[in-house]
Amino acid sequence: MGEAKLYVIPGSHPSRSAMLMLDRKGIPFKRVDLMPVISKGALRAMRFPGNTVPALKLDGARIQGSQQIARELDRIQPDPPLFPSDPDKRAKVEEAEAWGDTFQHNPRQLSWWAFKRDRSPLASYSEGARLGIPVGLAVKTGGPLVAAAAKLNEATDENVQADLASLPGDLDRIDAWIADGVMGGEDLNAADYQIAPSVRLAMTFDDLRPAIEKRPAGELATRVIPHFPGRTPPVFPPAWLEGLRA
Numbered sequence: 001m002g003e004a005k006l007y008v009i010p011g012s013h014p015s016r017s018a019m020l021m022l023d024r025k026g027i028p029f030k031r032v033d034l035m036p037v038i039s040k041g042a043l044r045a046m047r048f049p050g051n052t053v054p055a056l057k058l059d060g061a062r063i064q065g066s067q068q069i070a071r072e073l074d075r076i077q078p079d080p081p082l083f084p085s086d087p088d089k090r091a092k093v094e095e096a097e098a099w100g101d102t103f104q105h106n107p108r109q110l111s112w113w114a115f116k117r118d119r120s121p122l123a124s125y126s127e128g129a130r131l132g133i134p135v136g137l138a139v140k141t142g143g144p145l146v147a148a149a150a151k152l153n154e155a156t157d158e159n160v161q162a163d164l165a166s167l168p169g170d171l172d173r174i175d176a177w178i179a180d181g182v183m184g185g186e187d188l189n190a191a192d193y194q195i196a197p198s199v200r201l202a203m204t205f206d207d208l209r210p211a212i213e214k215r216p217a218g219e220l221a222t223r224v225i226p227h228f229p230g231r232t233p234p235v236f237p238p239a240w241l242e243g244l245r246a
């Protein structure tokens with residue numbers, strides 16, 4: 001097998017999913033950090049079919065998307081498996097995984113909304129990243145990129161309010177999957193790797209961590225990713241957080 005190359009954006013939660021799954025398979029890879037927004041053109045130029053991270057070059061093939069990467073990794077290296085072999089169990093894991101791929105967008109919108117208001121926490125999310133320029137400089141000059149990312153991801157007040165309002169129910173759903181044994185088993189599966197980084201990204205917000213960390217979803221996220229870089233001090237209007245306090 002030639003050297004695998006994984007294209008990521010620092011702090012990107014589905015990128016973390018891909019890194020975790022490659023690690024789980026014991027497949028060594030080179031991590032290549034891209035700047036948000038600029039990543040889209042870079043990935044196109046590298047002839048990836050889409051324009052999002054994670055994107056993986058593996059033995060000449062280009063595999064894009066966290067769900068596609070999970071399947072390709074299981075195909076080229078079945079052990080340890082990312083999906084259960086029992087068809088019914090597999091269907092449940094796939095259902096949770098697919099839901100998780102949609103749920104991703106909520107912490108993504110929260111993040112860009114917050115960074116648009118204040119870019120200073122951004123540096124903490126770039127820990128360990130190699131962007132080609134110092135992280136401090138990237139953050140200092142990153143205003144237009146952050147504004148573009150917030151716009152691209154529709155990180156509006158309205159959407160962020162809706163994301164925060166649905167978070168308690170989203171966490172209930174994850175807790176239920178854990179209770180049912182679909183997630184959080186001894187051997188982590190593709191749903192764990194898909195969903196835990198989203199929960200972990202939400203936990204980087206001081207506003208949200210207390211409402212998440214002691215729930216099964218929060219405990220699982222911390223188990224899957226003991227250290228996830230980034231921390232954002234209180235940023236959301238308190239009225240938007242009321243549902244989380246209940």
Ligand SMILES: N[C@@H](CCC(=O)N[C@@H](CS)C(=O)NCC(=O)O)C(=O)O
Nearest residue numbers: 012013014036037052053054065066
């Ligand atoms: N849901 C897909 C797409 C992931 C996605 O949207 N990634 C974001 C980063 S978290 C991205 O590449 N955004 C482009 C940008 O920020 O310019 C997956 O899980 O692979």
